[in-house]
Amino acid sequence: MPKFDIYQEEFHPSPLIHTWWEFRKSHVAVLGLWILAFFVFLVVFGPIIAPFDPVLQNPNAFLVKPSWDVNGSIRYLFGTDSLGRDLLSRLIYGCRMTLGISLLLVLLAMLVGVALGAMAGLTRGVRSSVLNHLLDSILAIPTLLIAIVIVGILGVGLVNSMWAISLALIPQFVHNTREVVRTEMAKEYILASKLDGAKNTYLFFYCILPNMYEMLVVQGTMALSIAILDISALGFLGLGAQAPAPELGTMLSEGLRVAYKSPWSIALPGCAIFLMVLSVNVVGDGLRSALRNRLQR
Amino acid sequence: MTALLKVENLEYYQKPTMSLFKKQSGFKLSKINFELNTGETLAILGENGSGKSLLGKLLVGAEKPTAGHIYLNDQKLSPYNLRQRCLNIRMIFQHSNESLNPGINIAKILEGPLILNTKLNASERLQKIEETLKLVGLLPDHMFFYRHMLSDGQRQRLALAKALILDPQVIVADEPFAALDPSVRSQTINLIMKLQKDLGLGFIFISHNLGIIRHISDRVLILQNGDLVEAGKTDVVFNWPKSKYTEKLVKSHQSLITPN
Numbered sequence: 001m002p003k004f005d006i007y008q009e010e011f012h013p014s015p016l017i018h019t020w021w022e023f024r025k026s027h028v029a030v031l032g033l034w035i036l037a038f039f040v041f042l043v044v045f046g047p048i049i050a051p052f053d054p055v056l057q058n059p060n061a062f063l064v065k066p067s068w069d070v071n072g073s074i075r076y077l078f079g080t081d082s083l084g085r086d087l088l089s090r091l092i093y094g095c096r097m098t099l100g101i102s103l104l105l106v107l108l109a110m111l112v113g114v115a116l117g118a119m120a121g122l123t124r125g126v127r128s129s130v131l132n133h134l135l136d137s138i139l140a141i142p143t144l145l146i147a148i149v150i151v152g153i154l155g156v157g158l159v160n161s162m163w164a165i166s167l168a169l170i171p172q173f174v175h176n177t178r179e180v181v182r183t184e185m186a187k188e189y190i191l192a193s194k195l196d197g198a199k200n201t202y203l204f205f206y207c208i209l210p211n212m213y214e215m216l217v218v219q220g221t222m223a224l225s226i227a228i229l230d231i232s233a234l235g236f237l238g239l240g241a242q243a244p245a246p247e248l249g250t251m252l253s254e255g256l257r258v259a260y261k262s263p264w265s266i267a268l269p270g271c272a273i274f275l276m277v278l279s280v281n282v283v284g285d286g287l288r289s290a291l292r293n294r295l296q297r
Numbered sequence: 298m299t300a301l302l303k304v305e306n307l308e309y310y311q312k313p314t315m316s317l318f319k320k321q322s323g324f325k326l327s328k329i330n331f332e333l334n335t336g337e338t339l340a341i342l343g344e345n346g347s348g349k350s351l352l353g354k355l356l357v358g359a360e361k362p363t364a365g366h367i368y369l370n371d372q373k374l375s376p377y378n379l380r381q382r383c384l385n386i387r388m389i390f391q392h393s394n395e396s397l398n399p400g401i402n403i404a405k406i407l408e409g410p411l412i413l414n415t416k417l418n419a420s421e422r423l424q425k426i427e428e429t430l431k432l433v434g435l436l437p438d439h440m441f442f443y444r445h446m447l448s449d450g451q452r453q454r455l456a457l458a459k460a461l462i463l464d465p466q467v468i469v470a471d472e473p474f475a476a477l478d479p480s481v482r483s484q485t486i487n488l489i490m491k492l493q494k495d496l497g498l499g500f501i502f503i504s505h506n507l508g509i510i511r512h513i514s515d516r517v518l519i520l521q522n523g524d525l526v527e528a529g530k531t532d533v534v535f536n537w538p539k540s541k542y543t544e545k546l547v548k549s550h551q552s553l554i555t556p557n
Contacts, residue, residue: 012438207409
């Protein structure tokens with residue numbers, strides 16, 4: 001720091017604060033962030049908040065209506081399902097499962113994809129091509145279909161569907177990372193860093209990665225919403241999480257059987273999925289424009 | 298006294314690429330010899346495509362010469378040892394905007410060369426960054442700024458700071474003033490001349506602006522299509538040009554600045 005400060009009130013905002021200032025300008029994005037934060041809160045503190053065990057069946061309370069109904073009780077805020085399980089608890093655990101696993105998968109896919117893409121972008125020739133096109137065949141098929149194929153081979157189950165989805169998410173990251181690395185490598189500041197004696201690893205982590213956040217956010221949010229939808233879709237089809245497990249897709253398919261008698265048992269998980277995907281996309285969009293505007297004025 | 302920088306028979310030949318779709322003719326930079334003393338300014342002059350930027354790139358090591366050697370203080374520079382070279386010969390790029398990383402702040406931009414090439418610890422690096430920023434007329438507070446927050450003149454100063462931060466002996470500048478307006482240009486020129494006097498730098502200056510060259514350079518090399526047309530003291534070359542090409546250049550410049 002300088003010996004004397006001319007401007008005493010001046011402070012130097014970090015990149016993160018710059019991004020937050022830009023992000024705050026969009027009210028929709030902030031609202032989305034609150035919703036997403038609520039869901040993340042449920043993911044972390046779900047077991048503490050949930051009033052009941054999600055698989056605990058109460059034989060005396062089948063299909064209890066939600067508390068706002070005349071026949072409802074405050075004991076079961078969102079009512080119970082056809083086996084007498086508390087819907088609120090199942091919903092909380094369901095969000096925990098669906099969103100938590102999706103976050104995990106996206107992180108895994110991002111790590112692997114960015115690593116492969118960076119290697120493909122920094123190398124040339126056959127090696128680059130092999131790395132880049134290794135997973136291209138997967139790109140030709142919709143992710144859900146790939147997941148179904150993989151689940152078909154490995155067998156039904158949550159863990160298998162997790163593998164399937166993360167595998168299906170990787171190629172997008174590989175491609176986009178390679179693209180970004182290639183375009184950045186051609187720029188003059190990289191040449192300048194090379195003349196400083198920088199090697200490839202340094203170039204990637206210190207020069208290119210700071211310029212990649214926008215792409216990572218865009219791809220990350222896209223992957224996150226795809227992961228949420230795919231996990232619940234596989235659960236709904238009975239290929240992912242299995243019946244007693246509280247997972248939003250599974251809950252939907254269970255609720256479908258009694259949809260006429262208790263519409264809320266499918267409406268609530270459906271709303272949760274909808275809000276989750278919407279908030280992820282809104283936050284991602286806001287974050288992208290914030291990151292872009294941060295470096296332009 | 299031995300020369301600071303000596304270039305001997307430097308040659309570069311770009312092979313014509315045999316591609317099915319695009320035809321590229323090979324470019325040849327024929328044998329170039331020159332010497333540069335401490336505190337001296339050498340200008341490289343020539344039209345577009347005459348190989349002057351290439352010569353600059355060869356000097357800093359961005360391109361590898363086909364033949365010939367570069368000596369710094371009588372020490373031969375290997376084309377593969379970038380570290381040895383970048384401590385002593387630094388480059389200022391034509392577009393200061395593109396040669397600065399947009400994603401990281403100024404402190405990090407300036408810290409990069411220090412981390413890679415010196416053994417200074419974090420606080421020493423910070424001190425060095427502050428000193429260098431002051432040297433080029435920026436404030437230490439500029440450390441926290443990003444590229445997009447600076448004006449063109451400040452960016453140019455920053456590019457200069459980036460070149461100076463490793464205490465080099467030679468600076469190669471590839472048309473550093475091409476994109477600047479006249480007032481900022483003269484500011485930067487004065488700054489460079491002052492620093493050159495204070496620090497005793499050898500300065501190689503690539504340009505096609507004859508006015509500036511005449512103003513700041515001691516000696517001049519004139520290139521045409523990769524051939525060295527003329528070399529000598531700036532005054533001599535400009536007043537008594539030997540070759541037709543130089544004469545044409547000087548005349549066209551004079552017709553621009555003198556009212557008829």
